[in-house]
Amino acid sequence: MSKNRDIKDNIEIIEAYLSGKIDYEISVSDLAKYLKSIKEDDEALFISLLQKFPNDILGDLVLELPEYYLKNIIENIPSERLSEAIEDLESDDATDLIQDIEEIDEDKAEEILSSLDKEDQEEIKRLSRYDDEEAGAYMQTEVFTALCDEKIQSAVDRLRNLKKEGELENVHQVSIVGKLDRLLYSISLEDLITFNFTNNFTQEIEGNEDEYKPRYVRDNENISKVIELFEDYDLSSLPIVDYHGKLLGRITSDDIYDIIQERATDQIYKLAGVDDEIEHEESTFEAGKARVIWLFLNLCTAILGASVIGMFENVIQSYVALAILMPIVASMGGNAGTQSLTIMVRQLALGDIDRENAKAAIKKELSIAVANGLIFALSIGIIAYIWFNDTRIGIVIAIAMMINLVIAGVVGSLVPLGLKRAGIDPAVGSSVFLTTTTDIVGFFSFLGLASLVLM
DSSP, rough: OOHHHHHHHHHHHHHHTTTTOOSSSOOOHHHHHHHHHHHHHHHHHOOOOOOOTHHHHHHHHHHHHHHGGGHHHHHHSSSSHHHHHTTTTOOOHHHHHHHHHHHHHHHHHHHHHHOOHHHHHHHHHHHHHHTTBBBGGGGGGGOEEEEEEEHOOOOOOOOHHHHTSOOSSSOEEEEEEEEGGGGEEEEEEHTTTSSSSSSSSHHTTTTTTGGGOOOOTTSBHHHHHHHHHEEEEEEEEEEEOTOOOEEEEEEHHHHHHHHHHHHHHHHHHHHHOOHHHHHSSSSSHHHHHHHHHHHHHHHHHHHHHHHHHHHHHHHHHHHHHHHHHHHHHHHHHHHHHHHHHHHHHHHEEEEEEEETTTTHHHHHHHHHHHHHEEEEEEHHHHHHHHOOHHHHHHHHHHHHHHHHHHHHHHHHHHHHHHHHHHTTTTSSSHHHHHHHHHHHHHHHHHHHHHHTOOO
16 A cells, blocks of 8 residues: 555656646656656556656656666657657767667667767767777767867856756866867866956966866776776866877766766676676566576586585484584685675775785785684684584584685685686676585585594
């Protein structure tokens, strides 16, 4: 009953917004949340409401909604309307939406693209040529520029008009360009308002050139460098230039936050052996199929671990205590290894580990593994002795625990580094290597030592 009431409230909010009866601002993100709840309950109503949104918000709304909604959207909203909505988007968002549509229906994407004006078509085609890892793929071409000899008052008036006309959004700085649009300086709006508006930019900058020297990246540089600059210098936007220093566009902080979130999410999914894109599809069959493949691989590795146990069947039959205790060794090794693995994968993704400090990172993880091994070997040894009143079992499980935790720390740190060096995403497959190793080493060390000490 509560869910139905919430959906009804969301419908009322959307309808009030569309009719102009709401006198407060609602973000696109909130509107998307309301529409998502409506789609889950009534798909026809969802499409009906979406069609009523004006073009200046429709494009942003479609981008905010989950990608797997897009097939339904492009089937029910005419190409003409989608074209008009895309024209109101900034160049980077327009390119993203066209590319998303192209993945679903190439003919539809071509139809929409061809109906845009020539300038927009050229911008989208140019941005689409960049590789996903290049900075240029994430830039928007809408930037506010001024010439060195331009009066500051004139530039401010021009900026005001562009804002009123909706031609520019999220302006944080003025890019001063020279001949052939080469980027010379960047001036924040905070600094701009302190200038004498009757002067030109050269007069105000003179003597303080170093203060206004811009940070920038080239369009073909890796997006990871852009992320580092945003994180290190708390930037709101960053100019993008070509090989000759010509200003091409800018990347804003909201895009960087999206990239960071997507990468973090992707890593979490990969560590669990789950495909990010497939999991967000509506098809339960496709999501289930992807998981089955990974689970089957894990089944094969589990059989390897079980085969090690089978080698010591006689020992286990003689000492039932071993059957009770052996999962503890494997489980602790797996958990300890996962800690090292997660730390290494994340640091590799953030660029905190390279060839120079890789040895130090491994040494740190090994030190932690040895310390944890000693602590938990002593703890489980005492517990096993008290539990079964047998000193030998306590000693066996203590040594096995020490061995497995140290091996887990080594494997958890070395496997991601090895995969990275081989050009493979460290998040993919690391957990399989880890669990297989800790299971086999845990069982073999525990049962092997038991066969030597107890038999």
